[in-house]
Amino acid sequence: MKHTKGPWRVAKVDGKKLTCVYTDRTNIALLVHQEDANLIASAPELLEILNNLLNDLPFGIEEAYEITTWHKSGGSGTMGNNSTKKLIKSIKEAKQAIAKAGGV
16 A cells, blocks of 8 residues: 555644644645544554454454354354444454555
């Protein structure tokens, strides 16, 4: 994935109501709302953390389905069927967000 490497920073522009998101080498965005600038500036870090989280999971979607099937067949454990469905949904959404960030 190609994007301007972080960290991205936020600063007011010449005391005006505009806020700039920038790196040491380039301006990323010029915005009116400080809150939007803060969110945009956090994007590279959030993307990295989300990628790390998915990579660090001890299982993927396929294994989560197996856990659900195991519970339905009477298996026991610490993760219930509803929790597994929520986890599967979150994994899918995280992968979609990463793809969106990559322009897919």
